Amino acid sequence: MSTRRSFIKISALGLGGIAAAGGLTRMAMGSSVMDTITKKTPGKEKLLHRTPTYCEICFWQCAGWVYKDDEGKIKKIVGNEDDQHCNGRFCPRGTGGIGQYYDEDRLKTPLIRTTIDGKQTFREASWDEALDLIAKKMKDIAGKYGTESMALFSHGSGGAHFGQLLKAFGSTSIAAPSFAQCRGPREVGFLTTFGDIIYSPERIDIRDTRCLVLIGSHLGENMHNGQVQEMSDAIDRGATIITVDPRFSTAAGKSKHWLPIKPATDMALLLSWIHVLIENEWYDKEYVALHTTGFEQLKEHVKTYTPEWAYGITTIDPNMIVETAREMRDASPAVIINPGRHVTWYGDDTQRLRAVAILTALLGSWGRRGGYYQPEKFHLPSFPVPAFPTPKRQPSQVYEGKYTLANEVVANGICDATIPTGLDKGKYKGWIVNGTNLLAALPDQAKTLKAIEALDLLVVVDTMPIELTGYADVVLPECTYLERYDMIRNSNHRQPNLALRMPATEPKYKSKPAEWIAKELAGKLGLSAWFPWENIEEMLDWQLKKAGTSLDEMKRIGVKNFPRETDDLYFKEGEEVSFNTNSGKIELYSSDMEAAGFAPLPVYTAHEEPPDGFYRLIYGRAPMHTFSRTANNPNLTDLMDENVLWVNPKVAKLWGLESGQPVKLKNQDDVISTFPIKVRVTERIRWDSVYMVHGFGHNNPKLTRAFGRGVSDTELITRVHIDPAMGGTGMRGNFVTFITDINNTEKEAEV
Amino acid sequence: MRYAMAVDTHKCVGCSDCVVACQTENNVPIGYCRDWVVEVTDGTYPNLEAEIRSERCNHCENSPCVRCCPTGASHYAEGGVVLVTPEKCIGCGACIASCPYDARYPHPDGYVDKCTFCLENRVKKGLNPACVSVCPTKCMYFGDLDDPNSPVSKVLKNRKYKTLIPEAGTNPQLYFLI
Ligand code: SF4
Ligand code: SF4
Ligand code: SF4
Numbered sequence: 001m002s003t004r005r006s007f008i009k010i011s012a013l014g015l016g017g018i019a020a021a022g023g024l025t026r027m028a029m030g031s032s033v034m035d036t037i038t039k040k041t042p043g044k045e046k047l048l049h050r051t052p053t054y055c056e057i058c059f060w061q062c063a064g065w066v067y068k069d070d071e072g073k074i075k076k077i078v079g080n081e082d083d084q085h086c087n088g089r090f091c092p093r094g095t096g097g098i099g100q101y102y103d104e105d106r107l108k109t110p111l112i113r114t115t116i117d118g119k120q121t122f123r124e125a126s127w128d129e130a131l132d133l134i135a136k137k138m139k140d141i142a143g144k145y146g147t148e149s150m151a152l153f154s155h156g157s158g159g160a161h162f163g164q165l166l167k168a169f170g171s172t173s174i175a176a177p178s179f180a181q182c183r184g185p186r187e188v189g190f191l192t193t194f195g196d197i198i199y200s201p202e203r204i205d206i207r208d209t210r211c212l213v214l215i216g217s218h219l220g221e222n223m224h225n226g227q228v229q230e231m232s233d234a235i236d237r238g239a240t241i242i243t244v245d246p247r248f249s250t251a252a253g254k255s256k257h258w259l260p261i262k263p264a265t266d267m268a269l270l271l272s273w274i275h276v277l278i279e280n281e282w283y284d285k286e287y288v289a290l291h292t293t294g295f296e297q298l299k300e301h302v303k304t305y306t307p308e309w310a311y312g313i314t315t316i317d318p319n320m321i322v323e324t325a326r327e328m329r330d331a332s333p334a335v336i337i338n339p340g341r342h343v344t345w346y347g348d349d350t351q352r353l354r355a356v357a358i359l360t361a362l363l364g365s366w367g368r369r370g371g372y373y374q375p376e377k378f379h380l381p382s383f384p385v386p387a388f389p390t391p392k393r394q395p396s397q398v399y400e401g402k403y404t405l406a407n408e409v410v411a412n413g414i415c416d417a418t419i420p421t422g423l424d425k426g427k428y429k430g431w432i433v434n435g436t437n438l439l440a441a442l443p444d445q446a447k448t449l450k451a452i453e454a455l456d457l458l459v460v461v462d463t464m465p466i467e468l469t470g471y472a473d474v475v476l477p478e479c480t481y482l483e484r485y486d487m488i489r490n491s492n493h494r495q496p497n498l499a500l501r502m503p504a505t506e507p508k509y510k511s512k513p514a515e516w517i518a519k520e521l522a523g524k525l526g527l528s529a530w531f532p533w534e535n536i537e538e539m540l541d542w543q544l545k546k547a548g549t550s551l552d553e554m555k556r557i558g559v560k561n562f563p564r565e566t567d568d569l570y571f572k573e574g575e576e577v578s579f580n581t582n583s584g585k586i587e588l589y590s591s592d593m594e595a596a597g598f599a600p601l602p603v604y605t606a607h608e609e610p611p612d613g614f615y616r617l618i619y620g621r622a623p624m625h626t627f628s629r630t631a632n633n634p635n636l637t638d639l640m641d642e643n644v645l646w647v648n649p650k651v652a653k654l655w656g657l658e659s660g661q662p663v664k665l666k667n668q669d670d671v672i673s674t675f676p677i678k679v680r681v682t683e684r685i686r687w688d689s690v691y692m693v694h695g696f697g698h699n700n701p702k703l704t705r706a707f708g709r710g711v712s713d714t715e716l717i718t719r720v721h722i723d724p725a726m727g728g729t730g731m732r733g734n735f736v737t738f739i740t741d742i743n744n745t746e747k748e749a750e751v
Numbered sequence: 752m753r754y755a756m757a758v759d760t761h762k763c764v765g766c767s768d769c770v771v772a773c774q775t776e777n778n779v780p781i782g783y784c785r786d787w788v789v790e791v792t793d794g795t796y797p798n799l800e801a802e803i804r805s806e807r808c809n810h811c812e813n814s815p816c817v818r819c820c821p822t823g824a825s826h827y828a829e830g831g832v833v834l835v836t837p838e839k840c841i842g843c844g845a846c847i848a849s850c851p852y853d854a855r856y857p858h859p860d861g862y863v864d865k866c867t868f869c870l871e872n873r874v875k876k877g878l879n880p881a882c883v884s885v886c887p888t889k890c891m892y893f894g895d896l897d898d899p900n901s902p903v904s905k906v907l908k909n910r911k912y913k914t915l916i917p918e919a920g921t922n923p924q925l926y927f928l929i
Contacts, residue, residue, distance in 0.1 A: 076775040078885070089887050092768035098775060220764030225887055232762045232888035248792070250764050253801035260797040623766035635774065638781045639767045648796060683796045 006120045048075060051504045052558030054085075054489045056156055056481035057093040057100065058626040059178065059200060060225050061489050062086035063559045064094065066482055066504035074098055074482060074504055082559045084226070084493045085201060091223040092624045092639065099635030100480045101508070105704055106463055107477035108509035122475065127512065127520070130474050135524035137457040137473070138169065141429045147171050148391040149429045151414050156435035157486040157501070158461060158478060158514035165518045166432070167388040168530035173395040173428065175411035177441040180403075180727045186339040188405050188726045189353025192592040194366055195580030197407070199375055199492040204336045206230035208370040211240045211331030213324075215266055215356070217340040218249040222621040224341070240327050244269065247618065247646070247691050248684035257324055263616050263689050264346055264607040264732065265314040270355035271604055272310035273325050275302040277362050282329035284364030291577060292361055294589025294601075301601045313604070332363040334370025347721030347730035350405065351602040354590065358602070361586045367571035374571075375492035376564050381546045383539045385530045398427045403727035404596045410727035412442055412720075418451035430457035434478070434514065437466040440628040440695065443717040443731050461517060464632060465702040477511040484513030485536045488543060488554075494569060496562040498547060500540070500554040598725055607733060609688075614668060614735035615651065616689040619713040628695035631706035642710035644680040646691040652681040655738050664739040667716045674699055676742045677711040690736060753896040754830035754868055755903050756883070757912065757926040758805050762890035765790055765803040769882035769891070776869065776881035783856050785866040786882055802929075805882065805891065808833060808854040808866035809915065809923030816846035816855065824862070830895065831924065832870045837862040851919040868893070896924075 048067040055062045055077070063083035067076045077097050081088035090097075110130035111122040125133075141149050147170030152162050155176050163174050179187075187197040198204075206212060207230040219231050231251075234241070241255040244266065252258040261269060277283045278299050288295055307318035328335045337359045343349050365371025395409045398417035403410050415438075417427040431452075442448050452458055452471050460472040469475045482504045489499040507513065519531040533539035541551040549560055571577055578584050582591045594600035610616050624639040625631060645665070647657055657663065662676035675697050685691050697712030721730030765788045773785050786807035793800045810833050817825045817833060824839035825846050835846075835855075840862035847855045847863060858864040869880035874893075878884065883891040894901025899908075907926060914923040 076772075089885055089889075090768070091887055092766050092771050095768055095775065095885060096771040220766070223766055223887070228764060228766075228887050229889070232764075232890065235762050248796070248799045248801065250801070250803065253799070253803070254761065254764075258797070258799075623764065623768075624771075634781055635771055638774075638784075639770060682792065683794065683799055684792060684801075686796065 053501045054499045055094040057097045063499040080558045091225045096635035099633035101482045111475040113473045148393040151428045152432045154434040158434040160487045161515045161518035168527040170389045170391045175409040177411045179408040180410040184728045185343045185349035186353040188350045192590045193357035203375045205373045210334040213242045213337045215244040217338045220250040223623040246686040262315045267604045268310045268313040271305040275305040276325040283362035287364030292586040297589045333365045333368035344728040345732040350725040355602040377492045378496035406726040415451045426454045432459045434461040439467045440714045443720045479507035479511035483507040499559045610735040614737045617734045617736045618691045619694040622693045632703040637705045643693040643696040645677045646685040648687040650687045664742045665736040668735045669718045673711045752830040755896045755924040757892040759890040759928040760804045762888040763803045769805045772881045772885035809925040811921035813922045815849040819845045819849045832868045
């Protein structure tokens with residue numbers, strides 16, 4: 001391959017493991033930050049020191065305590081009892097977060113791409129040199145193409161710091177794959193119906209629900225901490241759980257009703273449930289009359305969506321469709337049709353989530369106890385900075401006329417616009433990527449690589465040598481969340497709340513906190529006016545004092561909950577509510593959808609089925625891993641170090657497959673997995689699908705525990721169904737077949 | 752005093768948080784564990800049932816491991832908790848062979864290790880064992896069976912339960928709510 005940007009294995013370098021902590025750090029590590037705590041039991045000796053943090057292993061951001069021994073060595077991390085996200089209990093990933101700090105494969109020093117004897121390689125660089133180079137290239141890009149040609153992709157806490165930098169530089173192209181690759185359709189589906197989004201953590205009141213319907217969500221395997229805790233409480237209280245999944249998930253095993261649906265037909269089930277509720281007059285009439293518009297159109301629209309019609313599509317027994325609808329009615333309004341999180345499946349996802357929203361409205365559960373509550377967030381002022389410059393182009397202009405309902409930046413839209421076509425040389429020339437392995441997060445890797453090839457500058461800021469680092473011009477080693485400050489966590493929840501993350505220890509190696517990197521780089525770009533604080537502690541203290549607390553207090557308590565400003569967690573009986581939609585009502589018939597040229601009421605579209613000998617590729621989560629980012633964590637790989645392929649026994653028999661047997665997979669576009677995956681023959685998966693956990697099959701040898709373990713689903717997701725409403729990348733329309741002679745494919749796979 | 756634990760199989764999701772928390776709390780080296788998760792599936796698609804449970808040493812009232820230990824390293828401690836004294840353990844492995852539950856492992860430092868119910872480091876300080884404290888589903892109950900108000904006594908009074916391999920006659924003190 002003769003690309004300008006060849007992949008560099010970081011392992012090719014003699015990276016010194018012992019690098020002194022940089023002299024540039026300004027973090028106060030004095031004993032004042034180390035509170036010594038005494039256990040509540042009287043007369044007991046003093047224990048470990050602890051400092052507050054909020055977890056960065058996933059987006060749930062649970063607040064907790066990092067415990068250290070007398071030598072300052074991190075021993076364990078536990079949840080903060082006062083935190084609404086975790087109630088004092090971390091999930092396995094958070095408990096094992098300690099492994100991210102101790103992982104000896106971490107990025108250790110800044111790296112710069114260089115050519116030696118015609119071969120591209122990385123060389124170690126000082127922070128000064130690396131940041132100088134980035135600043136120079138960013139200035140070049142600004143001069144030649146305009147500041148708007150720089151984009152930022154981020155996932156996690158670093159985004160706030162680099163976002164500030166990018167806005168000051170003159171670009172608003174700041175994208176997170178958590179929108180168009182994940183939860184975007186549900187936000188747009190609910191926004192167009194209720195005029196409000198779901199937020200994170202989700203505003204669902206599982207704690208008090210009487211019926212929880214999981215459709216395409218495998219809670220318990222996806223370890224959304226607070227939700228898993230509340231689901232368990234719901235089980236204790238005898239709430240009904242209904243799970244819709246082609247796979248007998250953990251949640252299915254805890255459900256009163258499991259609906260083993262044929263994949264890709266969820267819309268038919270949802271429409272049929274709507275039909276049953278309306279035909280039997282099982283909907284909340286008072287609520288619908290008081291709060292909604294478009295009921296008559298909806299009623300007319302779903303007339304033909306009978307349970308018998310849905311049976312032919314979903315394979316779900318019509319009686320079961322009626323029975324489960326009755327369960328929802330009986331529980332209403334304390335019923336939750338879970339909006340899910342990763343919902344970019346088939347390209348009509350916004351419409352499917354509209355159907356979920358409509359059901360929610362018919363059951364009267366939005367704004368009601370046991371349904372959806374009204375979250376509240378603390379009004380935390382930002383440290384004053386000058387107004388940001390207005391860039392010549394907004395990101396939505398690079399995908400002009402498309403994805404008009406997207407309420408956040410569409411990551412794949414930016415990626416697509418980077419690729420030169422015809423006369424267009426590409427609308428982006430520089431990317432900063434922080435905390436996301438774009439090659440695993442965005443589907444269609446070939447396309448992402450094409451975009452990368454067209455860049456003048458790719459900066460990757462990460463803690464780990466993820467695959468993307470191999471394509472970077474400059475690699476910056478970020479320290480882990482246990483070694484740094486970040487912005488105050490300020491989340492929407494039942495009660496407004498703030499949480500502090502502070503360093504438990506000095507950054508290892510030459511790694512640096514994102515906030516420091518962004519501020520230093522701003523200095524080199526002449527943008528210090530947007531980072532006017534001496535150090536981040538000063539900025540945080542300013543903010544916290546405005547909130548009536550202080551950095552010192554937050555170091556002691558970690559989390560502060562505030563009383564709600566308005567007493568509106570739930571709607572009052574018969575209360576008139578104004579919704580933030582065009583009509584001010586809940587729009588069963590969506591005027592936004594209609595105006596944008598989309599179906600104002602959700603319709604069923606048949607999706608492609610697997611060709612002969614192929615099986616639908618379904619992927620999901622394991623409770624001990626987050627995406628691809630934990631696959632090298634020593635504590636978590638100890639629990640699960642590879643993914644396996646779930647295969648129904650009938651299929652296994654047909655192919656002569658046995659549990660434990662390694663196979664390679666080939667998809668509909670003849671893409672073959674780089675590595676083999678072990679088969680797990682199990683009754684828990686339908687015969688028309690196979691299942692694997694996302695995030696494995698890493699191919700950077702520098703990830704010593706993750707390299708070559710299992711298969712990357714992303715590399716097999718080459719067919720993407722784009723949601724025209726908001727740009728979501730539907731990833732469930734890919735099919736795979738087995739290659740049992742794994743050695744014969746070695747050559748092909750390398751291509 | 753009789754310490755016991757109950758695990759609610761209806762709530763356990765098999766996340767293994769109990770395993771990591773035990774490792775970080777008790778300095779269990781990576782690659783080893785004192786507790787683990789078992790998943791059993793029954794039936795054929797779509798008529799399936801699954802049971803998930805977090806297992807560990809059963810702190811048997813009639814433990815073959817204590818009986819067969821040649822040095823007395825394996826012993827009953829406060830509340831019937833079965834412990835190993837590392838200094839006395841010669842690493843012969845007789846207890847590993849005798850345990851019907853495969854609850855013990857040879858620690859790389861040359862002694863045999865297993866679940867302690869966190870007796871010394873937590874329970875005696877009024878805390879729950881690490882696994883019980885961390886579990887996101889709150890599916891584990893711990894306490895003294897002689898105290899009718901302890902969480903474990905209360906839950907065993909109200910729920911159906913089983914023990915593992917009762918026919919081994921070990922009288923396990925780890926109960927599974929079913
Ligand atoms: S859910 Fe787990 S990984 Fe996510 S923030 Fe909470 S403890 Fe961390
Ligand atoms: S932490 Fe709790 S839910 Fe998770 S595996 Fe252990 S016992 Fe089960
Ligand atoms: S479970 Fe095994 S190690 Fe534990 S007390 Fe019983 S026999 Fe001994």
